[in-house]
Amino acid sequence: MTTATPKSPSSALKSNGIHRSLGKILGKGGENIIFPALGFLAVLFIWSILAKLTENNLSKLPDPVQTVEDSIPYLENFFSTTQGDMGIFWLTLFSLGRVAAGFLIATAIAVPLGFWVGTSRKAAKAIMPLVQLGKPISPLAWLPVGIVIFSTFESKDLPAIFVIVVTSLWSTLINTALGVHAIPKDYWNVARVLKMPKFKVVTEIIFPSTLPYIFTGLRLSLGTAWLVIVAAEMLTGGAGIGFFVWDVYNTGDTSLVLFSLVLIGLVGLMLDQVVVFIERLIVGRSKT
Amino acid sequence: MLLNPSMSGPTNSTPTADFSMANPGDGTKFLSINQVSKSYPTPTGVYPVLENVNLQVDQGEFICVIGHSGCGKSTLLNMVAGFLEPTAGQISLENQTIQEPGPDRMVVFQNYALLPWKSVYENVLLAVETVYGEKSKAEHREIVDQHLEMVGLTEAAHKRPDEISGGMKQRVSIARALAICPKVLILDEPFGALDPITREELQDELLTIWRENKVTALMITHDIDEALYLADRLVMMTNGPSATIGEVVDIPFQRPRDRALMLEDPRYYELRNQALDFLYNRYAHDDTE
Numbered sequence: 001m002t003t004a005t006p007k008s009p010s011s012a013l014k015s016n017g018i019h020r021s022l023g024k025i026l027g028k029g030g031e032n033i034i035f036p037a038l039g040f041l042a043v044l045f046i047w048s049i050l051a052k053l054t055e056n057n058l059s060k061l062p063d064p065v066q067t068v069e070d071s072i073p074y075l076e077n078f079f080s081t082t083q084g085d086m087g088i089f090w091l092t093l094f095s096l097g098r099v100a101a102g103f104l105i106a107t108a109i110a111v112p113l114g115f116w117v118g119t120s121r122k123a124a125k126a127i128m129p130l131v132q133l134g135k136p137i138s139p140l141a142w143l144p145v146g147i148v149i150f151s152t153f154e155s156k157d158l159p160a161i162f163v164i165v166v167t168s169l170w171s172t173l174i175n176t177a178l179g180v181h182a183i184p185k186d187y188w189n190v191a192r193v194l195k196m197p198k199f200k201v202v203t204e205i206i207f208p209s210t211l212p213y214i215f216t217g218l219r220l221s222l223g224t225a226w227l228v229i230v231a232a233e234m235l236t237g238g239a240g241i242g243f244f245v246w247d248v249y250n251t252g253d254t255s256l257v258l259f260s261l262v263l264i265g266l267v268g269l270m271l272d273q274v275v276v277f278i279e280r281l282i283v284g285r286s287k288t
Numbered sequence: 289m290l291l292n293p294s295m296s297g298p299t300n301s302t303p304t305a306d307f308s309m310a311n312p313g314d315g316t317k318f319l320s321i322n323q324v325s326k327s328y329p330t331p332t333g334v335y336p337v338l339e340n341v342n343l344q345v346d347q348g349e350f351i352c353v354i355g356h357s358g359c360g361k362s363t364l365l366n367m368v369a370g371f372l373e374p375t376a377g378q379i380s381l382e383n384q385t386i387q388e389p390g391p392d393r394m395v396v397f398q399n400y401a402l403l404p405w406k407s408v409y410e411n412v413l414l415a416v417e418t419v420y421g422e423k424s425k426a427e428h429r430e431i432v433d434q435h436l437e438m439v440g441l442t443e444a445a446h447k448r449p450d451e452i453s454g455g456m457k458q459r460v461s462i463a464r465a466l467a468i469c470p471k472v473l474i475l476d477e478p479f480g481a482l483d484p485i486t487r488e489e490l491q492d493e494l495l496t497i498w499r500e501n502k503v504t505a506l507m508i509t510h511d512i513d514e515a516l517y518l519a520d521r522l523v524m525m526t527n528g529p530s531a532t533i534g535e536v537v538d539i540p541f542q543r544p545r546d547r548a549l550m551l552e553d554p555r556y557y558e559l560r561n562q563a564l565d566f567l568y569n570r571y572a573h574d575d576t577e
Contacts, residue, residue, distance in 0.1 A: 192371065195389070195418070209403075
């Protein structure tokens with residue numbers, strides 16, 4: 001080994017880290033590449049078979065090669081801002097904007113409500129039946145309600161955002177309330193014996209100790225919101241990735257439908273990782 | 289080590305100026321538990337945990353409470369802390385009836401009750417700034433620093449509770465409790481989860497701190513030797529239901545106490561046997577009751 005003396009812990013750490021990552025690539029690295037690749041290959045294989053089977057249909061499923069070929073011109077168009085032929089980057093961004101707006105509004109409602117439900121038995125009795133009733137309703141069923149409520153604004157965004165708000169409420173609210181319930185009795189007793197003002201109890205005890213639960217709720221909510229926005233945009237129209245899928249389907253560009261599906265999946269994965277990253281940034285410091 | 293060759297003479301007659309044991313004249317005590325009963329409603333009827341508990345505690349006294357599990361020791365101390373209300377009778381501190389928890393009766397919890405997302409320093413600071421809202425930030429910092437130093441945790445101030453040992457956690461808990469200058473310190477089996485060596489260290493520290501801060505201490509323990517080493521008086525409780533104080537024993541050893549000398553004192557064994565006899569013969573734990 002090199003200069004890993006006790007006086008230079010940083011260099012010791014560094015060489016240790018290199019060793020570990022090297023080990024990963026050489027040892028388990030093989031497994032981490034081979035098996036996912038096998039999975040993808042299997043999907044491509046089934047896809048190709050399906051493409052072969054629909055070859056003689058009126059609308060046929062393009063095979064993987066065809067899909068890539070058809071998508072390349074569109075990829076070159078990625079950042080295009082031309083009206084009516086907007087790049088898919090912007091369309092995705094519009095959809096993300098709606099999700100962000102709805103998700104933030106829902107979080108601002110659901111977290112305080114979750115605290116309230118978690119701390120007050122009366123509030124729990126008043127709100128939990130509504131949650132149990134509301135949660136199983138498909139968020140898309142709220143779309144007509146949103147359209148009616150916001151009809152005077154003649155906006156395609158507002159009903160979609162409304163649907164995302166409804167979508168993102170439940171998991172965040174339930175998990176926040178659950179987190180409040182899980183606060184150890186000792187913490188409450190500390191607050192009581194110190195005669196901590198209510199506001200301080202929320203900021204110093206309830207909020208930090210429920211934070212991991214809140215993040216679990218947020219992750220679930222955001223995941224569902226991204227699922228729902230695609231479907232909602234198919235119905236509302238307007239610029240967005242969901243409407244794009246519907247649009248290219250109607251013009252017969254099935255390759256672009258498939259291309260969009262991959263993109264939607266990637267964005268969903270990214271959203272989840274962003275929440276995980278933020279959680280680690282904020283909550284991670286309290287864990288060893 | 290604190291060496292004291294003269295182990296004779298009962299404690300209650302030592303005229304040390306540090307902690308005057310009795311309040312002036314009028315008979316009212318510092319902490320007074322009067323005819324206190326506590327019962328809980330259950331589906332099968334009212335369950336009496338404690339019945340007619342009476343205890344008068346002087347300012348600066350160190351009281352240890354001992355008894356079998358389920359005898360209501362914790363219930364009693366929780367009522368002094370104000371977490372629970374007596375079903376009958378009353379508890380008063382300096383003639384004020386205790387009705388709710390307050391920082392004048394600070395608790396050192398069995399499981400430390402430190403907030404895991406806060407550092408050692410921040411845990412103590414939270415208590416200090418909550419109780420001393422009117423003081424400046426600089427004063428808060430000074431109080432925290434001073435109390436962390438007192439328990440020897442200056443070095444570990446910026447560690448989080450899960451990065452330190454159980455003994456250190458309990459030190460933080462003690463520092464937090466004393467930083468807000470309580471009149472009464474309530475300790476619910478504070479050293480129960482610690483290894484014997486750490487336990488002895490913390491007992492010594494607790495005694496030093498108790499003497500220097502002139503605080504009144506009420507402590508639950510399961511350990512007779514711990515009680516004999518720490519307490520001015522040992523309160524032994526009968527078994528529940530309807531538990532009450534069975535016997536109160538004065539511990540006569542002069543302070544500061546020395547473990548080795550105490551073990552040589554014949555009275556130590558008398559007291560120890562008295563406590564053992566109480567717990568295992570006269571009030572042996574009987575499940576059929």
